[in-house]
Each structure stands twice: as structure tokens, then as C-alpha cells.
Amino acid sequence: MAVLLALLGAPCLLFLGVGLWVICSCFFTADIPVGIGHPVKLRVLHCALQLFVAWGMILEKLRICSMPQFVHFVHDLPPFIKDPDVVVTDLLFGTIPVKLYQPRRTSRSLRPGILLFHGGGAIVGSFKIYHTICCRLCKESDSVVLIVGYRLAPQHRFPVPIRDCFAAATHFLKSLDMYGVDPARVVVCGDSAGGGVAAAACQKFMDRSDLPKIRAQLLIYPTLQVLDYQLPSFQQNKNVPLITLDFAFLCMSYYLDVSPQWKNAILKGAHMPAHVWERYRKWLDPENIPERFKKRGYRPVARAPLNEAAYLESDLLLDLLNSPMLAEDEVVSRFPEACIVSCEYDILRDNSLLYKKRLEDLGVPVTWHHMEDGFHGALNTLGMGCLQVPCATRILRVMVQFIKGL
Template identity: 40%
Template sequence: MEIVTAILIIGFAALAAAFCLLLIGLVYSEAMNSEIPPGVSNSRKLHAVHCGIVGTAVVGRILERLGLCSQVSFTRWCTCRFMGFRPPPPSGLRIKDLTFGGVPVRVYEPTATSAQKRRGMMYFHGGGWVMGSIDLYDEICWHIAKETDTTVLSVGYRLAPEHRFPAHLDDCEAATLHFLSVAEAEFGVDPARVVLGGDSAGGNLTAALSQRLVVKRDRNQPSPLALVLIYPALQMADFNLPSYQQNHAVPLLFRARTAFYYLQYLNGDMSVCEDVLAGRHVPADLKQHYKKWLDPANLPAQFRERCDPHPEVATDYDGEVYHIIKDGLQPEFSPLLAEDDVLRLMPPTFILTCEYDVLRDDGILFQKRLKDLGVEVTWINISDGFHGILSFFTKGKAYFSSGAKAMEHIVNYIKAL
């Protein structure tokens, strides 16, 4: 009996060792596909963070193939456990969970008395419309609330793949309209001084919601005071802009992963991912229409360096692919593709981009369009930043100075409103 037990123990140990070696090999292989430019601050730290994310994704993929749980569910669980750790909130804030328009929100309300009605902010978190949560953005929101003396509302909108476009945007609208209706009476916030803001996918929702409110033009409803767009995702028409070429394998957002997130948000049809990346999803007439907005020549010269001036882009158009993704080219999904008569009605806008981010050029092209149309724009580019840097503005050993720099710019802009 003892021999059988010993054999079983050795067998399990061998299987565990084999699994660990397989996992290490897969993580190493995936991590080696990344390219971290020398200009990124704390490149070794970023590499370590990336390896942790890749490891989580690999384990999730294995568990999904074993039928134990989905990769998305496992990644969300791990992210909440490792990134969700946060210190106690600072004094001077009243934090409570509520439901606005059927949507969960967390309110961060300064307790100090104010001589006038306070400023408010709706914050829409990032995460590719698939990840992210109110809990993960706790520290970001309470920091903004505390440092700018603003009542901040973090919105827990529905996520893909369980919910698709426009569910996320509908939730953001419902929560915002509810807050505007009760801001003064229940929170002492001037409804005419409410900012809309968010990062990455949240930046997309911010821009799209602002446009939706403009189109509806409810004269009894105050317009947003300003928009705060933090490395926003703004269009799925062109995945071959210079920033996509230069930063295609820079963590924390790869070029191919960006298309994955867009498609998850849209309809979940991943069969067209390669066609979308190649540009086969946009008809020639639409490509010509978008060219005036998406032409790399519209970018400052320094952002066109480090890339092929004539990238290989598919010239063959696939009507079937277009039929699958055509809703992704409408302005509520791709706000950069809105017409001029809508964009010129946008409120003052703050746009933060990062040098080593595939989405950098979305933000730069959007700020140019707004400026050309007479909208007041403040644009900041973090020269050593990468996508997702705001999540590391204060994370102990995972702290990045570029994240703190980004947060400082955001805080200063909001305080000046």
C-alpha cells in the first residue's frame, strides 16, 4: 500500500512539474513576442507586469479548454485579486454604492463644505469593454475626487461578451441622465458643471455619449462641462496608423488584441479579426470618406517616424466582412468618424495620449479634428507612457512615474474648469 501511495504521489508530482514547465514555456513564448522600446520608463518592470498578465491569460485558456471556466471569467477573477488590492480610502470622502437608472454606481463625495455648488464627474472605466470594474478603479476615482474637490461617480456598466453594443453606452447614458436629474438636490452638484471622462474603452464611451447627447439636443438638460479622454479608443476603420505599426507589440495593448476587444464589444464574431486588421472591412468609398480624418499626414511629423511610410494594407474589399462589422463604423461605436456638424458642438475636451500606445494616433487625430472645428482642446502626450499607465499611478512596487505624471495632468485640468 505504501508503495502504491508513493507511486501516486510521484505521478502527481511529475504531472504538476510537467504542467508548470508547460505553463512557463507558454508564458515565455508569449512574453517574448512583446517589444518594449527603450524609451519606456521602467521597462523591466513593465516586462514583469506583462508576464503576469500573459500567465493569467494562458492559465485561463487552459481552464477554458478543459471546460472548467471561461478565460474571460478567470482573467476577471485574477485581475480583481491582484490589481484590486487597495489601501483604505483617504479621509475627507464619503463613498457609497447606489443604483442610477438601473446601473450600479459608486459615488465619491468630498465631505468638506463648499462655498458654491460642487463640480461633478462621471467616470467610465477602461478594460476593452470586457474587463474592468468599479472596484478596480476605486483608487483612481477617489484620488480625482479628493484632489479636485469633485463629486465623482464611477459607473459599473455592463460588459462583453455577456452584453454587446450598445448596452455599455446605454448604461452610461442612463446613469448620467439620472445623476443630472438629482445632482443639485441630492449631492449639491451644479448640473451645468458635470464632466464626462474615462480611459481607453471608457474614453470611447465618453466621446460617444457626448455625441449622443448632442444629437438628442434636449434643451432642458445641461451639456457636459468638459470631456476627459484618457488614451481613448476612437475608431475601428484603420488598424494601420503609425502608432499601430510602431507599437504593435508593446504591452499592455497589442494591435491584434485591440481588434479582439472591438469585435467582442460589437458582436463577438472573431472570424473576421484578420480581415479587420488587414483593412478588408471598409468599402473603397468609405475609405476615401474617412481619409480626410485618418490620413497619417494629419499627424505631427515626429509621430510618423519609426514606421513604414507605405504599410501593406489590403486593397481587396470583402463585402461579407463589412456586413458583419458595419455597425462598428457608426459614430456611436467609432466617435472619431462622426461628421463635422456633430463634432463642432462638443464641449471643451482634454485628451491624454501615450507615446508607446497603439491608440495614440486615435487621440491625436481626434484632437486635430476638434481644434479644426473650433472646439477648445487640451492635448497631453506622455513621452514615456504606455497604454494603461493610469492604473499604475500609485501601486507600490508596480508604480510607474509616467502614471503619476498622467494623473497630475488630469487633476490639473479638472481643477482649472
């Protein structure tokens, strides 16, 4: 009996121990700024995410499954909640799963088409997590929404996920008439890593004469460059949930197969030679960021001397599929109209600010909305009941209004 009790008690103690460790870690290391309107909700969300990550890491060490696989599994546990106003269809574009959302009521005219690439750092994210967002966006903007279920790292590293997205986009653009989509109003949309894919898609398809032109890009706190980690927002928000600097680097290492041993070199800028920094300085210079975004604290830091080994291991950071903001002016100047949503308490905030300036300087129309109380991942609280934050509703409203205005 004692042996049996020990066998039963050990997992319980382990579960409680991991939970207590995660909660204490979250309280002592997470930075919850006073400007966030619902700090308790953010803290609960952060603790839950970190608990999933911690258990995922344990399972990964035991070689049962990878951490992203476990987090993905947990995220997919809640059931789909049907919306009576939306028709949802599961499709396969070749081997790529997609989910199509169409308003149930009929329309005499063609509708806008939204090609949505979900976020999650290319390691998590799924149809279920974005189901509520897609339903609301579909019916409130009276649009056809297609979300792509691209393959994820670490099982499928770069460039597999982004190739899946481009393949699905090509199939969708060739089949617009089947779904009642106006070929003159096709929008690429994405949040976080998905926002980066959307921006890269603008470049990928701009010269395709056999496909309808992309009308606009709708980017929600997008990942537009993975080269420079010394921008003001990275300093100010490095410990702000839901995506801390450590977690962002973890996502990148899974996706691009960058060894964690180069973390310090990359964060200090030692992974690129001086001529590379000089080449991109005009686009990544913090001087391009308005001063009001530096008031919460920013200290320019000299880049560390070049680490040759880190440079050889991190060349993928310069790939325009990963850093679409680094494309040449003659390319970016041909990008379609953009709507960009940034959040104040987000390490990726300055990506949006720098991209906005580049587009405006090159004559590309930009609609910009900044959520003063927003944090990375806020949109995903939509439909989470008591954990939903008001910022999520405002972001959705921005998206709907932009689509309706096209």
C-alpha cells in the same frame, strides 16, 4: 501512493508549464521600447496580464468560464484600501451599479462632477481596479466622482455596455443636486474604451434640453475609432504592452461579436469598400498626423481588395457609438471643450492626434498632453506600489489641473 503523487503533480506541472510558456512568449514577442522609463516594470505587468489571459483561455476552452470573466475575477482579488479623506458610497441606478466618491470635508459651494467610464476593452475593468484613481481624482480636484459599473462582454455584447453607461449618466445628470454637483461643471471622463464612451456621450446628450449640458470631455488614451488599423501608431506599437494589436482585436471580437477569422481582412483594410474609405479619408488620413510621430517607422500600405464576407460581418465598426470620431462636422463642432492625454508607445496614440485635429479645426477648445514615455494602461499602475510608473502620476496631475481650471 504513485497515483496520488501523479494526480498532485500534474496540476503543478501544468501551472509551471503555462507560466514558463507565458514568460518566454512575453520576452520573445513583446516590444519594450528604449524610450519607456521603467521597462522592467512594464515587462512584469505584461507577463502578469498575459498569464491571466492564458489561464483564462484554458478555462474558456474547458467551458468553465470565459477568459474575461477569469481576468476580471483575478483583478478583483485585492481588497479596497479606504481613503480617510473620501466618502465612498455604493449605489444602484436602476439595475446598474455605480460607486460615488465625495470629499469628506464640507464645501460651501457646489463641486465639479466627474462621470467616469472605465477602460478595459469592454471585457474587463472594475470598481476595484479604478478605486485608487477615483479616490485621488476626487480629493485632489475637490470633485464628486461617479464611476459606472456597466455590464461587460462577452456575456453582454454591444450595445448593452454603452447603454448602461448612458442610462447611468442620465440618472446622474438628473440628480446633481443630491450630490452637491455644480450643473455647469459636469465632465465626462474615460480611459481607453471608456474614453470612447465619454466622447460618444457628448454626442448623445448634446440635444437633451431636459438635462444639464456636459461642460467638458476628459479623455485618457481613448478608443475613438475601430475602423482603421493601418495608422502609424498601430504599425509602431503593435507589440508594445499593455495592449498589443492582437489583444485589442481580441477585445473587439468579444465586444462586437466579430469572428476572429476576419482578423487579417480587417487589419489589411479589406473589410470596407473603397467608397467608405474615401468618405472617412479626410478624418483618418495619416497626413493629418504630425511627421514627428512617424519617425519611429511608418510605411503606407495599400488596402487589400474588398472582402465582401468580412464587410457584411463588420458593419458595427462604423457605428458612431463605437467610432465617435467619425461623426459629421456639424455634430463634432458642437462637442464640449476637451482635454486629451496620449501616450507615445500606445497603438491608440493616433486616435488622440486625429481627434485633436478634428476638434481644433472645428473650433472646439482642446488641451493636449503627450506622455513621451507613456504606454497604454499607464494610469492603472497608480497605487500599485513598486510597479507604479511616474507617468501615472503625471497623467493624474493633468486630469486634476484640467478639472480645477473649469
